[in-house]
Amino acid sequence: MFTRMTHVNIYVLDQNSAFDFYTKKLGLKVITDVPMNAEARWLTVGMPGQPGFEINLTPIGAGMYFTKETAAALRDLVKKGTFGVGVFTCVDIYATYEELKAKGVEFTKAPTKEFYGTEALFKDDSGNWFSLAQLVEK
């Protein structure tokens, strides 16, 4: 059986811009940053509190993983905010929300109480959206 998930891909429009967004605004740490070719690097980030889990900031470029047509279509979809990527949890959603807003992160939903906790929604610099949640203890 599986033991744990170690890597996920988030498709980004521009790796340099994503690097700034995920490290400087969200405060994630770079785990691996090695060149793959002239245009792209293997760039993973993670959280000190969750070792062993890496988010691969994957550039949407033709020739790496995608055909030219697929890359163009995927870029359009990401820009439109089609993809909800995941949930980040935090100790105090109001403090985290205030801090991220102060750093320029765009929220599409302010903290709102839901049956599972309190949740806000924000977008990354490419258009991928995330939930920020302070979950109710089960």
Next chain:
Amino acid sequence: MLNGQYPKLYFYSRLVRAKMFIDSHFSEPIDLDNISDEACFSKFHFIRMFRNSYDKTPHQYLISLRIEKSIELLKSNNSVADTCYAVGFESLASFSRLFKRITGLTPSAYAIQQQELRTKRARLPLSFIPACFAYKNGWTRKTAILDK
């Protein structure tokens, strides 16, 4: 108020401002009394509220931030002594003790480990990329990616 559900807006803006002050000035001799004054909290109220929001006291947070930054500097090939003072510690002994308590390694041992990793990464970058991604691009373990 946001959607009628967002309590204590003013309180949170003060708390976050204090936390971001620590984030920007961690390498300086920070006086936590001054931060709580700036944030218009009494010292004990500030410590309690900070802990509620960040799971650490302001002092614990400052130490963990300095250690996090020192990890980044050591990864970038800075010397242990330069790193120690650059992140705001005043003595190598306390830096070393706190670094080991948090990471399990002394700063020197960590620096050596990172040096080895840098050398390996430069020589065999593919060994840092899961095989499935490399395989999809037709690379093999012994391929120098940049030559392709």
